[in-house]
Amino acid sequence: MNDSPQTGSVAEQPAPDQTLRPHAEQAFADELAALARVDDRPRPPRWRMSPWAVVTYLMGGTLSDGTVISPKYVGSQRLIEVAVATLATDRALLLLGVPGTAKSWVSEHLAAAISGSSTLLVQGTSGTAEESIRYGWNYARLLAEGPSPAALVPSPVMTAMRTGTIARLEELTRIPADVQDALITVLSEKTLPIPELGDEVQALKGFNLIASANDRDRGVNELSSALRRRFNTVVLPLPASEEDEVNIVSTRVTEMAASLELPPVPAAAEEIRRVVTVFRELRNGLTNDGRTKLKTPSGTLSTAEAISVITSGIALSAHFGDGTLTSEDVAAGIVGAVIKDPVADQVIWSEYLEVVARDRPGWGAFYNACRDAT
């Protein structure tokens, strides 16, 4: 599919269609090329296309030459506009959201569209060290030659500064606070000092950083206000409509079942819709008909969790049940997903069952299964 060499990938890498998961700039190379061709608006320094074209790339549309751009992000265009405008002002971008709200997906596509490469990536973990953000050393060389530019191993952030491109940082709040602080100089002074060499790397125009963080993890390693101030924050919401969410869940469930090589289980549209309904209602604190308010449990109840409830239900029914997804298969998973705090969530869940689920037509089996599982 993609045989043009313009992605700039290193020669010895396998062809994109052979990889398990091609990068965004590989998978959508045609669209990126078409956009760059049509785009005649002013581009910020070292951007592959204008901010307008970046928004189009993410939201989808039809170009003047007839090329159809597929939507990468389903949701509010205004959010994407704010994100792109942020990157254009040389402020760093912080994408917030509960797990499963396409934060990494959006950041990958933004980097691919703006810099043509989404690979300058730092994965934040509690073990992320300062070397991942600044630079490390090739110790063999360091011992043999002493500190020299050749012995220095640049981090993705340093590379991005040198080339004037976008670096990505996933799960920012998982990184220990002292390591996070290494970013402050980079983001405010746009420079990275290398005291060992008496040198520094000054960022070229076009350099910027997209970080993503989990809303619910704020307490883990909360950003210092000094760092926070360097970011503009865009909160990516959960899917807006039930229909969208049901679609996302069923598509992903089918994909995952295939990749887990589970025996085929008939698509249980009814159970999927029910799980999505329960998740949405509890998350929104309101029933779908808008008539009853509910308490919200402590868990995130994201789309991703709905997917895993269904998948584990399918696994249960395939291996231990009669091969059709029933309420019993789903119940155990859903109870586990909702009740994260054994005391408070237990009450919320019982109330939901008694007040909402019990009297809802067609939910009898589900209600009983959940009561047994609880």
Place this chain on the structure above:
Amino acid sequence: MSVLTTETAAYGSTPTIPEPGPPQVEVFGIRHHGPGSARSLLAALEAYRPDAVLIEGPADADPQLRWAAAAGMEPPIALLAYAPDRPALSAFWPYAVFSPEWQALTWALRHEIHVAFCDLPASMTLAGAGRAEHGDEQFELFDGDDEGEEDGPSTSSGHEEGSSGRTAARHDPLAAMAEAAGYDDAERWWDDVIEARLDGSSPFPMLIEAMAELRTALGQPGGREGRSEARREAYMRQTIRATLKAGYRRVAVVCGAWHAPVLTLPLPPATLDQRTLRGTPKRKVTLTWVPWTHQRLASATGYGAGITSPGWYHHLWSAPDKPIVRWLTKVAHSLRGKDLPVSSAHVIEAVRLAETLAVLRDRPLAGLAEVSEATRAVLCDGDEVAVRYVTDELVVGQALGAVDDGVPTVPLEADLNAQCRALRIKRDASAKIHDLDLRKDYDQRRSVLFHRLQLLGLDWIAPAESWVQSQGTFRETWESQWRPELSVALVEASLWGTTVESAASAKVGEIVESGSLQDLTGAIEGCLLADLPAALGRLLGALAERAALDADVIHLMEALPPLVRAQRYGDVRGTDTQQLAVVAETLVVRICLQLPQAVGGIEEEHAATLRGTIDRVQQALGLLAAAGDHTQLRQRWFATLAQIIDRADVNGQLLGRMVRILHDAEQLDDAADRVHRALSYGVEAAAKAAWVDGFFADGALLLIHDATLRRLLDDWVSSLAEQEFADVLPLVRRTLGTFSAPERQSIGGRITADSCTAPGLDPGAEIDEHFDLERARPALDTVDLILGGRRG
């Protein structure tokens, strides 16, 4: 139509010396509540120097116009027209300081130039509305066409109905123009082309042309709406003719952009307009000014006057340069007031983002959308709560207008006066007592009125202690005393509605919006007494929601008793209590689910409160059971209690009380064993005392009549070691000290009797051997006398 001959008595100068040349009429098509329009309008007026200004507004309000210049007038205020015989039939014309109409009015008054309203008089508008609507309907100016004209977003739904596209465009001419200009949103288009102008060059000639095109393209509307529009425009033209006839040479007309093209010279023959206006119904109306608020200007509160962001517009009006920088600084200031750390660097970045966004969206200047998004991303760190705070505080704004003291009365006052006359209640400066017998219809109506005033917070009349000793539920006593400051309170209350009933309903609506669970349950009783069934329905809905969200079981438990009481009142007064019962039942279910967690591990003081609450729930359930078949609920409640009484982590007085409740309800057959266990040797003395307190408090009767329990208590006290007894004595006294003296005597007597009675013998059959016949003789003689017999 000869209305006009008397109409030109409006405020202002007399015609200036006739200038040579033909008279001129300049029409300024504005957007209601548009600050950009107002700014352009002022500049245009300065340049044009008219000798008469005509403004779109009810012509019969002319005598009120002079108030606009009074010292005490502070916009936002509204012109209010109401039918004095039916105050609920009313209309508001709200003005903010940035409304072009207001600016034109004050400009003219400042320059002592003749100024008058030229639209259909309120007497005709209300007469038409009064016949069309059967209910008591309030409505505002800017009905129908005007609303669409200025309010893009609200009519965007109309666009989706493809078949009625023409009507939609006529409703919202600016949406059509915005579409032609390539905008998806009429509001933004207007903002870019008119509102965001800072240079003040006149956009009016261009607007008239555009509107003329649009009116031709869309054609005349039909039906009632079309008739009303034709009348309004005919009346405006008639006023212009009359003004010219009176000798004015340079007339300025300020009206909604939609009407502008049909008001320009040369005017069509007057006969046509006379025919249009002939036969228009009229009724007597009163006009006055009332204070208004920015919240009510915002369409978010349901008023069609149609702007979502009065605060923002006010800012655009009052900040002549660097509106974005000034606004974001204001936002930062307000966030700091909420203890959110916002530095000047934040503001700088927010301004940059807003401007970049405007460029990305091809807008000449950042608008509210860009500024709000910058606020969210930079100043609020994506925190929706902070953003909502900014929206309420600044974007909508919390400005409250004021009206000069000299301005005459409001309809709420008129309605109250009428009701007082009908019910023969006088506004007296001296205190007066009203004893009401609710069995009489007349007094019942008075009571309803008093309760409504209570809901409105008008403390002219307040509940009082009765002089007449009476325990009956059909009696109420009130005390009334009028104070001058109550007039102000009345005007304030008039913001809620035009009649006592509608205002009280609206006030309840506010409790629905923002009250706590207790406020809501309290208001439910108030609603029943004040006979506001519609408000009651909303209240119950809100109560159910609030109950679902409230995590504190004590709140839920406190909410139940008033609800149950209300259900009983409702039964007495014939209100539909079905919904009440449903809410009460849900409440009980929630209480039962949450109570077990709430009772564990709490300290003494808290436990005492909770005990009282549990008692009240128990009583309420009793009432509920009396009102209908609720055995299932009662069983659930008892099952919940039964589940708790075996726990070790619950305070003694709660356990004691629950055992007692279950014992009273005959749900427990081992009550005696439990008392024994609780008071047995292994338990600490303080815990025993707490248990006794919980079990026996206000239970004197139980102790008097239940010999088994009495003996238990007696045995326990006798078995205490000396030190233990000394420790526990104050605690036990605390409980038993609450019994009345005769009760204590009676218990004491029984215990003494118990101690000398062999078990198994009937205590009544016992014979005292030391019976002193001498001392008893007088009493026995009297008994003999009564019985008429002879002692043998």
